[in-house]
Amino acid sequence: MAYEEPIRDYDELVENCTCAFCGCNCDDLTYLIKDGHVVGVRHACRLGASKVMEDMDQRLLVPMIRNDEGNLVETDWDTALDKAAELIAGAVRPVFYGWSETSIETMKHGIKLGELVGAVLDNQATICHGPSLQAVQNAGYPVNTLGEVKNRADMIVYSGNNAMNSHPRHMGRYSAFPRGYFRKRGRFDRTIVTMDPRYTDTAKMSDIWVGFEQNGDYEFYNAMRAVLRGKKLKKDVISGIPKEDIEELVEAMKTTQYGSLFFGLGLTHTLSKQRSIDIAINLIQDLNKFTKWNLVPMRGHFNVNGFNIFMAFEMGFPYGVDFSRGYPRYMNGETNTIDLLTREEPDVFMVIAADPGAHFPGGANRHLTNIPVIQIDIHWGPSTELADIVLPGSFIGVEAAGTSYRMDGVPIYMKKAIDKPETCRDDEWIVRELHERVQKIKGEKIASK
Amino acid sequence: MEYIIKNGIVYDPTNKIEGEKKDVMFKNGKIVDNVSSDAKVLDATDKLVMAAGVDPHSHIAGPKLVVGRLYRPEDSRRGVKPKTATTRAESGFSIPSCPATGYRYSRMGYGTVVEAAMPPLEAKHTHEEIVAIPNIDIPALALFGNNWFTLEYAKDNNVEDLAAFISKWLKITRGYGVKIVNPGGSEAWGWGMNVHGLDDPVPYWDVTSREVIHTLAEANESLGLPHSIHLHPNDLGHPGNYETTVGSMDLIKDISKNSPVRDQTVHMTHIQYHSYAGTNWRDFESGAEDISKFINKNDYVTCDVGQITLDETTTMTADAPMEFDLHQLNGLKWANKDIELETSSGIVPFIYSGRNSVHSVQWAIGLEMFLMVNNPWQIMLTTDNPNAGPFIRYPKVISWLMSNKRRTEMIEHGEVHKAVGRKSSLATLDREYDFDEIATISRAAPARAYGFTDRGHLGVDARADIAVYDIKPNEIDPSNEYETIECAFGNAALTVKDGQIIVQDGEIVSTKESQTIWANVQGIEERENEVMKKVMPVFDKYYTIKFENYLVHDHYIHNPIEVNIQAGK
Ligand code: SF4
Ligand SMILES: [Zn+2]
Numbered sequence A: 001m002a003y004e005e006p007i008r009d010y011d012e013l014v015e016n017c018t019c020a021f022c023g024c025n026c027d028d029l030t031y032l033i034k035d036g037h038v039v040g041v042r043h044a045c046r047l048g049a050s051k052v053m054e055d056m057d058q059r060l061l062v063p064m065i066r067n068d069e070g071n072l073v074e075t076d077w078d079t080a081l082d083k084a085a086e087l088i089a090g091a092v093r094p095v096f097y098g099w100s101e102t103s104i105e106t107m108k109h110g111i112k113l114g115e116l117v118g119a120v121l122d123n124q125a126t127i128c129h130g131p132s133l134q135a136v137q138n139a140g141y142p143v144n145t146l147g148e149v150k151n152r153a154d155m156i157v158y159s160g161n162n163a164m165n166s167h168p169r170h171m172g173r174y175s176a177f178p179r180g181y182f183r184k185r186g187r188f189d190r191t192i193v194t195m196d197p198r199y200t201d202t203a204k205m206s207d208i209w210v211g212f213e214q215n216g217d218y219e220f221y222n223a224m225r226a227v228l229r230g231k232k233l234k235k236d237v238i239s240g241i242p243k244e245d246i247e248e249l250v251e252a253m254k255t256t257q258y259g260s261l262f263f264g265l266g267l268t269h270t271l272s273k274q275r276s277i278d279i280a281i282n283l284i285q286d287l288n289k290f291t292k293w294n295l296v297p298m299r300g301h302f303n304v305n306g307f308n309i310f311m312a313f314e315m316g317f318p319y320g321v322d323f324s325r326g327y328p329r330y331m332n333g334e335t336n337t338i339d340l341l342t343r344e345e346p347d348v349f350m351v352i353a354a355d356p357g358a359h360f361p362g363g364a365n366r367h368l369t370n371i372p373v374i375q376i377d378i379h380w381g382p383s384t385e386l387a388d389i390v391l392p393g394s395f396i397g398v399e400a401a402g403t404s405y406r407m408d409g410v411p412i413y414m415k416k417a418i419d420k421p422e423t424c425r426d427d428e429w430i431v432r433e434l435h436e437r438v439q440k441i442k443g444e445k446i447a448s449k
Numbered sequence B: 001m002e003y004i005i006k007n008g009i010v011y012d013p014t015n016k017i018e019g020e021k022k023d024v025m026f027k028n029g030k031i032v033d034n035v036s037s038d039a040k041v042l043d044a045t046d047k048l049v050m051a052a053g054v055d056p057h058s059h060i061a062g063p064k065l066v067v068g069r070l071y072r073p074e075d076s077r078r079g080v081k082p083k084t085a086t087t088r089a090e091s092g093f094s095i096p097s098c099p100a101t102g103y104r105y106s107r108m109g110y111g112t113v114v115e116a117a118m119p120p121l122e123a124k125h126t127h128e129e130i131v132a133i134p135n136i137d138i139p140a141l142a143l144f145g146n147n148w149f150t151l152e153y154a155k156d157n158n159v160e161d162l163a164a165f166i167s168k169w170l171k172i173t174r175g176y177g178v179k180i181v182n183p184g185g186s187e188a189w190g191w192g193m194n195v196h197g198l199d200d201p202v203p204y205w206d207v208t209s210r211e212v213i214h215t216l217a218e219a220n221e222s223l224g225l226p227h228s229i230h231l232h233p234n235d236l237g238h239p240g241n242y243e244t245t246v247g248s249m250d251l252i253k254d255i256s257k258n259s260p261v262r263d264q265t266v267h268m269t270h271i272q273y274h275s276y277a278g279t280n281w282r283d284f285e286s287g288a289e290d291i292s293k294f295i296n297k298n299d300y301v302t303c304d305v306g307q308i309t310l311d312e313t314t315t316m317t318a319d320a321p322m323e324f325d326l327h328q329l330n331g332l333k334w335a336n337k338d339i340e341l342e343t344s345s346g347i348v349p350f351i352y353s354g355r356n357s358v359h360s361v362q363w364a365i366g367l368e369m370f371l372m373v374n375n376p377w378q379i380m381l382t383t384d385n386p387n388a389g390p391f392i393r394y395p396k397v398i399s400w401l402m403s404n405k406r407r408t409e410m411i412e413h414g415e416v417h418k419a420v421g422r423k424s425s426l427a428t429l430d431r432e433y434d435f436d437e438i439a440t441i442s443r444a445a446p447a448r449a450y451g452f453t454d455r456g457h458l459g460v461d462a463r464a465d466i467a468v469y470d471i472k473p474n475e476i477d478p479s480n481e482y483e484t485i486e487c488a489f490g491n492a493a494l495t496v497k498d499g500q501i502i503v504q505d506g507e508i509v510s511t512k513e514s515q516t517i518w519a520n521v522q523g524i525e526e527r528e529n530e531v532m533k534k535v536m537p538v539f540d541k542y543y544t545i546k547f548e549n550y551l552v553h554d555h556y557i558h559n560p561i562e563v564n565i566q567a568g569k
């Protein structure tokens, strides 16, 4: 890495800003502001800093509507909002997908709109930690806030997650390195374990790397549980790991004082899907008979957990909530976005702060090319290519304030540091406008009957 | 707009009105003593009229609730109701969604519900849910009993700094009062441990539960907060715990009350769970006699019951070690949440059944407490919602209290296990509550215990929070007509909140935004600043969030009712 000169040319510092990238929700960033732009970011990792610094790269700046030739052309806000409202009001099976990179305040208007038109509201959990949530519903949810890990944990396990790359400050801020109340020497007071088929950057930072076989996670966890319960393992090697190593590891986990397991999509999305998480949760429960253990899913987006929490307190279910019958329904495999799209049910699709174009399977995206798609986002992306109406939003935590929930459920108020580009609007404003306009159309319809 | 509720039979224990035929008038959201001839008449001829209910202890908003809803879709699917022209859709049975919570309390004629446990770090979450709940006013009690700063101050017996810390933290979290849950035990759970009894030192902190409770009570009184300390004592649910409970009440007898708006210096919550004799689950039996005796002799104590309703429910408490034990006992899915520097908490689904001897005896103990505490101002109606049962069962509990016949039936017909006869004295208690006593335990006494002078009664200038029930107190025989009692208390004929008609004939006819009641202590700002100088370095070092982002800003409090208190006055 080349040496970079510190940035000295700025007008103003804004402290305690929150990073709107990963589920670490680091809230200690300092933005260096010059001429209304963030010219430097302190404390953030490269992922977070580049998202903030390059906010104008491929930025969506004006509302657009796709014309008859199939090109997105600039339009004014009124026209774009009216057109979008008309589509939503006329839809039979609308789906509002995304939400994980916007604020709770925006979701509040989204759910009103969803209830009004009988939409399905779903977020990225449907393609990431959805199986983890299913496992939580099967087996339980023993978690802790990240400060518990920092202050108490002397053993930390990363399973199916490469924190060093996906959540770069996780180890530094919350787990391996910080000096905690009961772990005054920080890293020296802790044992770090990585359970992952790959020898990742996180594994390189760890004291122990358990490189079990691809898709061997369930069997491996099962073996750990068996050993913990005093059973003798019959095979010498399990999922590629010698049984002596498993026994040694379990002994260490059992005799540690406070253990913390962080798992990622590498555990959630292997062959056994939610069953891998079931058994990880069961393992944590078993370990608590001997000592203290908790786990935390490494949530990706900074507000993916927030949407699940928000939907749960508003309607009782975490994601994939279908209002088409006038009451909330949540049925995995039925009311989730991918299933709906592959069954070609939706007739209007609104995507907010997400990129299905980049992340959905082909079959699902194929249906998106056949129906009207409304996009609310700040950057041009594959989903823009699918969109028929584009509504440029603003950047939460930089240009607009709002609430998010960290991976461990800690709520954070993300403040605003600079003004948004003049032609953009806040997500919250856009969704509220849509709600009001749809309400008006629906009202007129009832009046004309 | 002016209204007159005409010819109802009014029970208003605060104002010593006991079943008088009387009009209740209100205007601009307040009770008044006369209205003009334009007033809208709401006929309540011979019907039961009370102030709207006040729930002194219920878990309705915050992180624990959301974990419950996230991990129990099977509960959310119970109680699903489609939206109507006035209401949003509902879901949930023991852990209803926020809208359902508001509507269901309104249907029972309630106007105020205290959220009993708010972890400061996640106070914003609690407040977001309060905003999402319609119709009722909600104060939240902040958790202090295992807070690291509390533990330090308690160890040094530093009442003055602790008082300033509490005063500051109530401002930061927009809390109303001081909640203590399993003092020391929830911190010990940070290591998978617990403390037992009052004198078991908290690991690493060199302080005991006795010291924590005493110091917090002293600090609470030195500030003169409108509510006393609110104590969930140690050893919840353990056979033989009644000694710890008596000890917990006894240890603050030397503390003098410093508030004119309430009578107690300690409120003991879900006392049912703390009134167990015996030494294990085999010889487990009721300890209600000792507890009620103590309460009858000591008017500085109030309590709420936490009545078992014999339902499938979701238990949730900041008493996390207890929840893990419960999970070990029933094998149902265990959720846990430890919160840095502040508390832990746990959640486990639980199926209370009349066929189970222990559950039945627990059921009996709650009723014994209701019947053996003489002064209804000292005992309040709760199910520790949703721990002992969901709050929608209050009408059922009321029917049990008013009907010895029904209780006897349940015991004799095998609706509860026969152990009730051997292990409790319930069958020998023939006391039946009258409407005045019901009004006391469900509105007047809770309001008094919280120092709410503006609600819980129907005096002039009180908020127009009113409930009318479709029963005729002068005609009904509750002992025989217990089903009518249950039905009426569950479907208010009229619920008025701040002068707005919310419920008519058991249906929601309008909704309003909830209001957040919080306690703002004034006069010791300098002391607070001094304390913060010492708190901040610790905060910055050990929390994982910046202080600026820890504060609950105005943004999260949509309709505040700020109760201003002059410290020490
Ligand atoms: S770790 Fe995540 S939240 Fe923290 S600065 Fe990096 S990207 Fe942002
Ligand atoms: Zn409690």
Ligand SMILES: [Zn+2]
Pocket (backbone or CB within 6 Å): B057, B058, B059, B116, B269, B270, B317, B384, B387
């Ligand atoms: Zn409680």
